[in-house]
């Protein structure tokens with residue numbers, strides 16, 4: 659079985675490839691596809707956007723596609739950046755500027771009001787038109803300075819109380835164990851298995 663990861667994000671590709679390593683599935687990503695043009699992510703929810711990306715990848719490749727749409731919801735910002743997480747500080751998307759903007763906006767927000775969560779929607783779409791959605795969430799809070807150098811995106815600012823570490827201080831294996839993406843992915847396994855047979 660061969661699937662296409664419908665993402666261009668290197669951090670996601672690394673995590674998803676690691677999650678898929680024992681599954682006996684050949685994995686391609688959009689990086690392997692010539693002439694791929696990003697779809698407009700104009701959905702209102704992570705699920706909508708994951709669906710758009712998965713469908714576009716199936717159409718382009720004819721393969722089963724796995725798409726991830728994810729982001730950060732900060733309570734003190736009314737749930738922002740949410741579906742706008744990648745481009746929070748404008749185009750082109752840039753993790754460094756996004757984190758700076760987040761720190762700036764939360765400058766005067768006290769410790770007990772800095773709660774946040776990562777959300778992930780994964781969609782599996784098949785060439786014969788079937789679609790499956792799974793979701794995952796992880797709770798945490800936003801620090802006042804970056805810690806750690808692993809991961810991507812908002813990981814250096816996202817503190818996970820259960821592990822007393824930021825996401826960027828966790829190994830890939832531990833992040834995958836607890837993360838929004840890891841949780842959503844574990845629900846995808848039985849779906850992929852059912853498509854194999």
Ligand SMILES: O=P(O)(O)OP(=O)(O)OP(=O)(O)OC[C@H]1O[C@@H](n2cnc3c(O)ncnc32)[C@H](O)[C@@H]1O
Pocket residue numbers: 664665666667670699726727728729730743744751753756776809810811812813825837839
């Ligand atoms: O659309 P694709 O090609 O998959 O890549 P993207 O980076 O644009 O991905 P999204 O549209 O889903 O935007 C998600 C953003 O949310 C943030 N994000 C998502 N998951 C994250 C994680 O595990 N750790 C840190 N930040 C994350 C990060 O800034 C991402 O760029």
Ligand SMILES: [Mg+2]
Pocket residue numbers: 699744
């Ligand atoms: Mg995107």
